[in-house]
Amino acid sequence: MKGVIFDVDGVIVDVKESYHFAIKRTAEEFLGFEVPIEKVRLIKFSKGINNDWIATKEVIRHFGREVELDHIVSVFNEIYKSLRDREKLILDEDFFANLKAQGIPLGVLTGRPKEDLNYTFEKFGLFKYFDFLLDDDDIPVDDLKKPHPYALHLCIEHMNLSACVYVGDSLADWEMVVCYRKMYDKPVEYIHFGDSVKLDNVKSANTPQELRLVLQEVLKHL
Template sequence: MIKTVIFDMDGVIVDTEPVHRYAYYKQFSELNIEVNEEMYTSFTGFSTRNTFQTLKSNFPTIEHEVEDLIQRKRNIFNDAFDTKEDLLLLDGVEDLIKDLYQHGIQLILASSASKVTIDRVFTRFNLHQYFSHIVSGEDFPQSKPNPAIFLHAASLSIAPKENCIIIEDSTNGVKAANAAGIFCVGYHSEHSKLQDLSTANLVIHHFKELNAEIISQLDA
């Protein structure tokens, strides 16, 4: 029986991708580099640090230190985040979170986002009350598809990882869940059209397909 649900954040709980995209491409312009769609899509699930480490290896003209690049991107993102009024939780996810919480299923967040960004999202939508633990990708040297973030999240569970599931929307996130040996629900939304969720144990297209009863009976 499933005792713990581990959520990704971007693309699962809230769609901050347009804000991230705006921030990254504004910064790419400042750095005078051209990042094509294929390369940008490959960064999905990466931490900001890993993204800029990869960019520096691909674009030798980038002379800035990774930490400086991270801070600049964060500043652009935060300014845009605070002024974007149409930033909403994804359809149905709040009802699912509340249903799981009310039925005593533990909720853990494991997101590649920084702690600052996670806190901004959770504070804006009053989500802290539902989650027992928050794990940020900035605490790990390698991003998804490396399974470290999910293995750590599972170690915080009230039950063995065999009684956990992960909800992910990205190719790298699903690969990380697979590598961690944890049951993965792939969320295929309009925002994840270019992501490969084929190795997820279960693929859904709307959160109304899930509730506490269905999840608790999943055969992980």
């Protein structure tokens, strides 16, 4: 059985006004001055940082300060909660309903904490489209989190897939698939969605319409 596994932030959900600004505002709390949102995004995506707490730490470090991650997490979480209702769907219910109607198993593999994932999926009514969801809290060992392919392996095995496509938007997503191919033996293809970072010689799509077409083509030849 072939399936599709999706990242959430930047793929299913637009987080430019939520998580990105939570990084910015948290960093500003510790730095004491304004940080351009463009700089936040450049640091996060150019370094391929999957976890936004760690991305915040890296932004703060970029400007010459070191702050313990525990302190960052507590501030970040409160700021994010004040911003999360700014989020909008990139891939809507019709997108997933169309795939489900074709009998394609769908999964989620995300670096979001469980509380954040549940809030957003409940808000947008997305739970019913997915056969399996794996979030950051499901992988308690930091060394096994994305871009390590262990989480992707868990998804594939739990969904009983013979092959799959992973749809992501970051260097970490691409690296995870590359590492999976080296460590495990089931065929996995990667589709890069959006323009947050450019990858050469990688299947890509910039709109839901393009993604639908690329997915169908990749699944056909997988």
